[in-house]
Amino acid sequence: MAERKVAKLLAAQARVRVISPAAGNLLLQWAADGQIEWVNRSYASGDAAAAWLVFAATNDPEVNRAIAAEAEAAGRLVNVADDVARCAFTVPASTRQGGVQVAISTFGTDPAKAKRLRELLESDIQDGTARFQAELAKD
Numbered sequence: 270m271a272e273r274k275v276a277k278l279l280a281a282q283a284r285v286r287v288i289s290p291a292a293g294n295l296l297l298q299w300a301a302d303g304q305i306e307w308v309n310r311s312y313a314s315g316d317a318a319a320a321w322l323v324f325a326a327t328n329d330p331e332v333n334r335a336i337a338a339e340a341e342a343a344g345r346l347v348n349v350a351d352d353v354a355r356c357a358f359t360v361p362a363s364t365r366q367g368g369v370q371v372a373i374s375t376f377g378t379d380p381a382k383a384k385r386l387r388e389l390l391e392s393d394i395q396d397g398t399a400r401f402q403a404e405l406a407k408d
């Protein structure tokens with residue numbers, strides 16, 4: 270899950286710091302390439318206040334709650350992976366085609382549906398583009 274969020278942040282040119290005692294292959298690769306900073310330890314008080322945007326995405330609900338509380342107290346925007354109601358913002362499904370980006374939100378109610386709609390929209394846009402180019406080629 271953290272890898273998906275980091276991929277989107279990197280695409281948006283964010284400066285990303287991941288704090289976790291473990292990391293998957295993709296995170297390790299990004300860290301080795303210098304694309305992210307990986308702090309190899311558990312969350313500690315002060316980490317959330319030090320960031321501009323905070324993602325509480327551990328698999329421990331109590332730790333996520335502590336991160337959210339610190340972020341809220343420090344006035345930081347926080348996304349809480351296992352608590353939609355506590356998210357100051359949620360991440361929509363999105364797709365970029367050329368110079369256009371389309372984002373789909375279900376207001377946190379059904380992320381799998383947002384993903385499905387994104388996939389449908391992508392294939393519609395691809396079909397439409399192919400048909401448009403075929404029409405142009407006729408002239």
Ligand SMILES: C[C@@]1(CC(=O)O)C2=NC(=C\c3[nH]c(c(CCC(=O)O)c3CC(=O)O)Cc3[nH]c(c(CC(=O)O)c3CCC(=O)O)/C=C3\N/C(=C\2)[C@@H](CCC(=O)O)[C@]3(C)CC(=O)O)/[C@H]1CCC(=O)O
Nearest residue numbers: 351353359360361362374375376377379380381383384387
């Ligand atoms: C759209 C997308 C963007 C992204 O993350 O990049 C995204 N989730 C995606 C996928 C996805 N998420 C989950 C599954 C398995 C579902 C299943 O199988 O049923 C899948 C499908 C998959 O992974 O295939 C599980 C899940 N997600 C949340 C919870 C917590 C909860 O509901 O309490 C749980 C249950 C955890 C558990 O208990 O297991 C919460 C959130 N997920 C959101 C966004 C935000 C609301 C967005 C909106 O308004 O729609 C919100 C509120 C917060 C946030 O994360 O910002 C991305 C699709 C990217 C793409 O491909 O386009």
Ligand SMILES: NC(=O)c1ccc[n+]([C@@H]2O[C@H](COP(=O)([O-])OP(=O)(O)OC[C@H]3O[C@@H](n4cnc5c(N)ncnc54)[C@H](O)[C@@H]3O)[C@@H](O)[C@H]2O)c1
Nearest residue numbers: 270271288289290291292311312326327328329332350351
């Ligand atoms: N928002 C979404 O789209 C979405 C999707 C799937 C799951 N989830 C939720 O997100 C959470 C994480 O899911 P996952 O599949 O990525 O879990 P995961 O087990 O793959 O990853 C959790 C990571 O948290 C780290 N961690 C544990 N305790 C920590 C601590 N004290 N400090 C720092 N890091 C710590 C672990 O080392 C691990 O790397 C779960 O609560 C799950 O319900 C959300």
